[in-house]
Amino acid sequence: MKGLVELLVVPLTYPFMVRGLLAAIMVGIVCSVVGTYVVLRGMAFFGDALAHAILPGIAIGYLIGGGTQGPLFWWSMVTAIVTALGIGVISKGARVKEDAAIGIVFAGMFALGIALISTVRSYAVDLAHFLFGNVLGVSTGDLWLTGIFGGVVILTVLAFYKEFLVLSFDPILASTLRIRVELLHYLLLILIAMAIVVSLQTVGVALMVAMLVTPPATAYLLTRRLPTMMALGAFIGAISGVIGLYLSYYVRVASGAAIVLVCTGFFILAFLFSPRRGLLWQR
């Protein structure tokens, strides 16, 4: 028993571990709350694309700030919101199919980001941080930004809970109840963008979609009510962050990857053993 406690406490003696854990917990919660709608509305590809598409914003912030976090965050935020709205507009009036339009924007922006970062000499290391996250490099200032913007995202989702619910379940009903369907849709895109930006440092661009999709999808298998799905998803996201960080500390694997692998593990468990929808109970 003493051994176990020690195992859990020792990493906490490092301030960077404590900050990393706090960041991972917040990210797990924020991403799962927004991700619930990403899963239910089939927007996983949009989420993945948006995360990749903000790379040029990160690159510019990085080149301007010379590695300091401030400009990085704000440039990412602006790029994310503009891209989210841009994809929203393009996919509505596009002459090509929606997923093709998203794919074009996503790859083009991602390439631009890589091109920009490649102008710097320490290119490979920095790019790896942006792509796969560096949760142990989170500063106190970053924590504040994550907390504030994450809080705004969650409060907004709660404030418009029933409107988002109707919009996702039955858009025609939303429209006959005279809810502003388009406005709310764009608001949701902005919330997804904000959730992605606050999670950048934790899991990075390339694995972001896992934080948005995997915990809520796991929760989906375990419940039949939306509020439970959201809460359970948030719990799974947060606990995966914690377990993932400890794993990364002891097993010495990349933190972002460890967190995502734990999420995936939970999903597989739910997929097999979920009381109602699990594979094992269906003959």
Add this chain to the structure above:
Amino acid sequence: MAPFASRGVVHKKGTPILELSGVTVCYNGRVALEDVSFRLEEGEQIAVVGPNGAGKSTLFKVIAGVLRPTKGDVKVYGHEPGGHICIAYVPQRSQVDLTFPVTVADVVMMGRIGKLGPLRWPRARDWEFVHHCLQIVGLADLANRQIGELSGGQQQRVFIARALAQEAELMLMDEPLTGLDLTSQEEILRILDELRNHQVTIMVATHDLSLASERFDRVMLLNRRLLGIGHPQEVFTPEHLKEAYGGHLRLVQSADGIMVLSDTCCGRGIER
């Protein structure tokens, strides 16, 4: 918070619940509805009949204010439908994601959102009202089930309860009987009868000519244009039916009147 939703406009006194004048709807260069004009009385139940692609769903969407007419006017109690929250569109089950994690009571509560207004959570009174609506459609016992666990007929009744929770005065039901067995159909028709006590005006899209003529106050025959509206005997004449269904329909003169044999249905499951 006004930009996110509206509470609905005030009804103008002395105006009909629904009046269409010269409504034409085009999309993608195709004419879906052409010059449709009619007027409904409060509390009446009318069946909308026509072949697939006749524009029944389009008509409902224009009336619900979800789609704007290309030409012509839709007036609900004297105003454009876009401002009203008293119009309910009861969807076909196939239009809704039935694996969504919501219970029967949750779905019915969605209808209350217009009355609740933004930034308000449902209170005990609202849940009581939801329960009351579920009682009317006979589903109070299933309130806590996930919507996908119910049978097709029960799901259709949930959507009717949701329209009741919306306190809809005009209900547009898009083929509520399609794909249901006879018992479930009868159950829904019983609910329609019950709704007569609630002064709800109802339009039902259906393929079933005999049901339309037996169970509704008036019938409407639609094939892009309005071919007839009124009593079944006046509307379902051989000429009108030929015009609506073209060569797909066989009319057989029999002792009790005209027998209609239709082969218009295809790819939509069983229709009885």
